[in-house]
Amino acid sequence: MKKAALALSILAASTSAAWAQSSVTLYGIVDAGLRWTSNANVGSSEKQVIPGGMSQSRLGINVTEDMGGGLKAIANLEHRLSSDTGQVAAADFWRQSWVGIQSSDFGRITVGRQYNILFDIYTSTYASFKYSPYIEAYKPEIGLSLGARQDNMVKYLFESGPIRGEIQVSAGEGTGPNKSVGGLLRYADGPIAVGGAYLQVEDQAGRKVKAYTAGGAWTSGPWYANLSWATNKFDAGPILGPTYTAGLLGPGLLNAAANDVKKRDMISGGLTYQLTPQLNIGGHYWYATQTHYVVSTQKGKSHYFAVVADYAFSKRTDVYAEMDYTRFSEGAVRFANGATKRGGAMVGLRHRF
Template sequence: MKKTIALAAGLAGMALSPAFAQSSVTLYGIMDAGLAHVSDIAGSNSTQLRSGNLYTSRFGFRGAEDLGGGLKAVFNLEAGLSADTGATSTPFFNRQSWLGLRSDSFGDITLGRMLPTINDLFIASLQASYFGNPSAAIDGAAVGAGSSAARFNNMLGGTRVDNAIKYQTPNFGGFRGHAMAALGEVAGSSSAGRILSLGGSYASNSFDAGLVYHERECSEASGCPAGKSKDKILGVGGAYKFSGNRLGVIYTQQKNALNVQGNDADVLSLLARAPLGQWVVQAGFQFLNDKTVLNQDVRQLNLGANYLLSKRTQLYALYSHQSVKNGGKAGMYSSTSSDDKQGQISLGIAHTF
């Protein structure tokens, strides 16, 4: 159960205002641990006790202060951790670290380290995480024999962005606009390393949809050198909801992944989720069309079943299988296979608080 702590205004607040604004801070988190068996890691199978098979283990603080007139001050600090070892992230609040203002009339503006707009539209809204588990995300699949330049990231994995400014419009009949800019902070250039993201979303009781464009400039102050170019991602997706079921599709097109010129790919992801009493079953299929000269396309099947012990505690079983064409190495959850195939199965427990 989330723990909400009422905070009284301090002496500093008294000096700034004759009235006491109502403020609250919420402690929340997820703990996830289980066994994972991977069929091939560098030529050998492996069984591990692992944290975050279904959800990334984490804890954090959310806060809000009612400033009156429909305006609130808001913040979020969130840290990742490993349930199997107790290790925490470096930097500590590496998952989220932001604050800002939220207005019923003018929307939300926040500043700090945040998830990009493409994550807001596709992970949070369409619930693409129901594909199975974080390790099942095909983005970042090792399609080029371990070469970092050949690793795609269509941002469905939710890469967080530093030095960001994000704006979201109010809700207009289910429609919202989204914009984000992150400063590269490279000396001698106002554009080097800069990230820009624009999108629109729609949400109703039965349908969610999103369209987003995302780009990242090269990090060199003098501009992109030979062989590098601006990383561009275009994504569109939607999900249909009925009686607790969810059917969704997401398509992303990436050019110059990781700022490597010509490192292009398309990713199509299909998902389905259905509650059956205390059970929730889900399935997903993902296809990565490698448009480089390697032509190492990736296919991946994800299956999962969760048993809900309560509103906050669940048992889960997950299965994923990946195959890569033309000599590429399969790779899931940061582990590279010795050949073009890799499978994994996970059994575990997750608890939210």
Template sequence: MNRITLSAISLAVTSMLSFSAHAQSSVTLYGIVDTGLAYVHNSDGHSSQWKMSSGNLSQSEWGLKGSEDLGGGLSAVFQLENGFDIGTGIAQQNSRLFGRQAFVGLASTQFGTLTFGRQYDPLSDLVQPITADQFSGFFASPGDVDNYDSSARFNNTAKWTSPSWGGVTLEAMYGFGGVAGATGSGQTWSVGAAYAQGPFSVAAGYLHIDNGNAQATTRGTTSADTLFNSPVNSAYASARAINIARIGGQYVIGPVTVGAAYSFTDYVADAASSFGTNEKYHNGSVFALWQVTSAFSAIAGYNYTKANGDSSAKYHQVNVGGDYLLSKRTDVYVMAGYQHASGSNGDGPAQAVIGSFDIPSGANSQIMAIVGMRHRF
């Protein structure tokens, strides 16, 4: 009887421990608050502007993320992330509650992660982190015409991310357009690959955005957020599709990280477009980041963008910045950028627009400088 009783107790305890292990879960509240004082020379036709600027090194955000262990190397995962302007408290991403990310899915140590919801594309996930955009949207292409700084996120998507296989990571995403009777209208799809080994990292990817079948719905009805946020590419909002190919790489040499990236972006015209020839953007960038001390880092970069096809604009941009850690979670920074534009942007003379800040200059040059503070929790 004692043996039977002990066996029963042992079985019950084992079952409870097994259930407890399988039911392990966690939820994390996190966020970033980033704001600064900005000076802009040439802003919307005026020679100078002083303003508060939110999200300069990192977008101000708060979020919830969590996982539940389902056993056998499988977990349920979710993430909800809100972006906001610290100066006004207004939600960003078109006033969405969880405009930055909102997804749920399954993560397997063997087969990778499959998630569903509003998400970043593979280029943002794999290529962006090894470019100067890791520091600030200052370094993005003018008006973020190639989604360098993730101006567009994607709704109604399914995304698969592989485990790391010998330093190689693969990713694929599909976004449903949701237009009845026109399956491809408004769809988005993207693929990417990255390789990291020691001090060297390289990544590349391709993104296709269908901007809406004009016969089935209005142009601009798509699973993607808009990329038409500045005079750089606003003339091409009626494009049938946007295709973006990007590659980037970086190398760490002691305290210095150097990197380069290139993108080709094609705004495709059709009979429903207000322009007749495809607009193409070639963007090349280089940067050097120096970790001067454990607390202080400095960065410099150059970005060149050339448009051809429907227009002939050229943009030269130089940026510098510095960041100092007051603690593990709080830092102060200074950033400055200068851009010169020439040629035509499709609506008229090209206007300078520094990075992804999308401030129209009303002129062929623009200077922007920001002093700010960031806190992470």
């Protein structure tokens, strides 16, 4: 009997040690807001409960296993949902689904559906707002990130002191434009962060879109400032257009002429000030131009502006108020109802766990 008890205690101790080397973390965001939009329909405004004002609601799982010698196995599954209805927010149930290996000496390699390098450089280096990388309900900059994610991706990340680099490659499976190759380089030290990235995505017919971006941010006490530039260059064709030219606050000919977009450029800059440990205020301006192959000979011009006040009740819960304004000028760029101007305002509550 004593021998059996001893054996069970040894087994229990060894099992506990094995589990101690692994961790599974459940995380998420629940964000809901009230939004008013002018010129949303023909001659009328719109009032909505929206499923995410500053952040899209999500539920995710992070897995880490410490294998010793500075080596870890890592994995992530992340689901996006609409907090106002409880429904799936996108056709892909798992917006991220990847597994990888991380070494303290050689960097990290991950395989699966994950954020692309354009999204990584935007959010890590010159995010539009200090307390939130972008406004989920109003994010023109993400319209130039080629969908923000890619399927079937292999991504390698390395860091050395203040320098970070990433390389991504996708083989191009299926019928969509999933073949990709690109890289980013980032330098962040003290108050300064600067970087740039290049990504090329190709469809099954060989049509390509090439994206470039560069920018930087500066932080000093309560102040945060950022400035960035981005461009997308499209081959003419029907497959690339609908997937990667949507996103600049359409619908409208920004989206309706998606098969005809030739080139899109954007410059943007913003400033955030932390009034108190709990209260941040920020503003951001985006200016975009767009040219077409056929639909218009004029260069379409777009102006976007947003201001946000964010108050943190705690480390996990905050409330926000936001106002934005969009104006299209020249070219064929219009909202679907023909409007060239649109204003918006929202208030919301966000909880992170």
